[in-house]
Amino acid sequence: MLGRMGRRCLRGFGACLPAAVAVGLIFTGGLPAAAEMTEAELNNGAVVLMYHRFGESDYPSTNVTLEQFERQLETLESGPYEVMALGDIVAALESGETLPDRTVAITIDDAYRSVYTEAWPRLREAGFPFTLFVATDVLDRETAPYMTWDQLRELAASDLASIGHQTASHPSMPQQSLERNEEEIRRANARFEKELGQIPSLFAYPYGESSKAVQELVEEAGFEAAFGQHSGVIGTTLNRFNLPRFALNEDYSDEDRLNTILNARPLPARDVTPEDPLVGENDNPPVAGFTVEEAAGALSGLSCYSSGPEVKLEQLDRRIELRFAGPLPEGRTRVNCTMPADEGRWRWFGRQFLVPED
Numbered sequence: 335m336l337g338r339m340g341r342r343c344l345r346g347f348g349a350c351l352p353a354a355v356a357v358g359l360i361f362t363g364g365l366p367a368a369a370e371m372t373e374a375e376l377n378n379g380a381v382v383l384m385y386h387r388f389g390e391s392d393y394p395s396t397n398v399t400l401e402q403f404e405r406q407l408e409t410l411e412s413g414p415y416e417v418m419a420l421g422d423i424v425a426a427l428e429s430g431e432t433l434p435d436r437t438v439a440i441t442i443d444d445a446y447r448s449v450y451t452e453a454w455p456r457l458r459e460a461g462f463p464f465t466l467f468v469a470t471d472v473l474d475r476e477t478a479p480y481m482t483w484d485q486l487r488e489l490a491a492s493d494l495a496s497i498g499h500q501t502a503s504h505p506s507m508p509q510q511s512l513e514r515n516e517e518e519i520r521r522a523n524a525r526f527e528k529e530l531g532q533i534p535s536l537f538a539y540p541y542g543e544s545s546k547a548v549q550e551l552v553e554e555a556g557f558e559a560a561f562g563q564h565s566g567v568i569g570t571t572l573n574r575f576n577l578p579r580f581a582l583n584e585d586y587s588d589e590d591r592l593n594t595i596l597n598a599r600p601l602p603a604r605d606v607t608p609e610d611p612l613v614g615e616n617d618n619p620p621v622a623g624f625t626v627e628e629a630a631g632a633l634s635g636l637s638c639y640s641s642g643p644e645v646k647l648e649q650l651d652r653r654i655e656l657r658f659a660g661p662l663p664e665g666r667t668r669v670n671c672t673m674p675a676d677e678g679r680w681r682w683f684g685r686q687f688l689v690p691e692d
Contacts, residue, residue: 371570371602371629379569379600380423380437382561384579386444388452390479394584400452402587407460409589410438415596419463420536421496424559427570438596440464441561441579443500443538445473445481450489458494467498467538467561470525483529490530499526499534499557508545508612509690515548519555537561543666543688545612549575564668566684569600571627576611578684594680601673601681602627605653613689619643619658620687622669626652630681635674642667664689 386396388403398406410417416434420441426433440457442449445468457464466489472480489495501507501518502525526533535558539548542563552560552575559574566578580595603624613620626633636654638645644659656669667687675681 371627373629374432375570376602376627376629377435377599378427378432379567380418380427380433380439381567381596381598382420382423382439382441382577382579383595384561384563384581385440385442385453386583387446388448390446390448391584397584398582398587399584402582402584403453403456405589406582406587406592407456407462409592409596410462411460413596417462419496420465420498421558423568424536424574427568428558428574436597441467441498441538443467444469444504445486447479447481450481450485454489454495458492461494463494463496465496465498465536467500467536468534469500469502469504469540470522471503473529474525487530496536497526497530497534498536498538499523500538500540504540506541506543506688507539507548508543508688512547512551515551519551539563541666542686544576545688546610547612549573562686564684564686565670565682567598567600567682569602571600571602571604573606597677597679598682599675599679601671601683602630603671603683606685611685611687613662613687618661618689620662621655622658622685622687623653623655624671624683626654628652630673633673636671637673638669638671640667640669645669662687662689664691 385398387393388398389400390397391399415436415438417438417440420439423433423437423439440462442453442464445466449466468486473483473486476482486497490497499522502521503518505518507515523533537552537557537560539560539562544560544562549560559577561577561579563581564578565580568577603626605625607623608620633649633652633654636647638647638656640658642662646657648655648657665688668684670682670684673681
């Protein structure tokens with residue numbers, strides 16, 4: 335389950351990584367600007383859910399209760415949803431294949447022990463594939479509250495679990511040097527190769543934090559796609575090295591929110607600015623914006639919300655410019671943009687910005 339696409343060797347990273355699908359027009363910036371999206375292209379996408387802990391009530395911001403998790407799995411089982419492996423979704427969008435409506439992927443970060451003791455038995459019973467993103471250092475320490483390599487090998491040997499890459503020590507990658515980030519990837523590659531016999535093909539940024547330079551490094555390292563922790567639906571116009579996921583925890587797992595997320599459609603944004611989510615001292619607040627594809631229809635219902643300063647919208651034809659009321663604070667700021675779609679559903683596009691700490 336780790337490497338579906340063959341392998342290629344990359345200089346400087348000390349190992350062979352799974353080879354990415356040949357780059358096409360889809361999922362690397364979308365169709366040429368002059369082309370009009372078809373309805374199938376407009377709605378082709380997937381919702382990716384993100385979890386961390388299960389039944390660990392001391393950590394509510396990264397935990398779901400077992401009751402919440404069981405209700406969510408029941409919703410996925412009983413509803414009109416198609417739960418697919420994350421790697422299969424990435425490959426389908428790369429090749430231009432149309433995904434089933436309401437396609438969903440399940441991801442888990444950080445390899446906490448409750449993934450093995452609580453989530454894995456329930457996911458296995460439901461028959462749902464999932465991807466577990468792992469930073470290797472915590473497994474090497476062989477201490478609670480994390481999984482062991484033996485447990486990870488058991489998951490990797492199954493038909494349901496895929497293992498993803500999350501560096502060695504789980505650092506804030508945009509706030510350290512290129513050399514240290516290269517070493518993080520090399521060191522984790524060596525541990526995955528030794529313990530699992532393969533190197534994961536999908537990457538998740540620790541804390542969801544990336545920069546343009548970090549995204550380029552991850553692409554050059556041979557990964558097929560990389561994921562943040564900002565909300566949004568994966569669609570054909572997005573940068574595949576900064577893909578969104580919807581976080582679920584104790585406070586954000588109510589039935590209404592879950593149904594809204596699971597039924598969301600892509601908001602087809604292109605020409606996204608700034609390209610770099612890392613905000614410099616002289617670029618705060620950032621000049622942010624995006625262009626919405628004509629096929630998405632009227633933009634009168636589009637709204638954007640910021641976890642930081644209030645944001646107002648300026649519209650020129652299909653171009654949306656975001657104007658922040660003030661500088662973004664240190665740390666992460668998330669922006670969510672939504673607009674009505676058909677059948678009472680919503681289109682969703684999000685970004686995460688990072689202001690480095692002093």
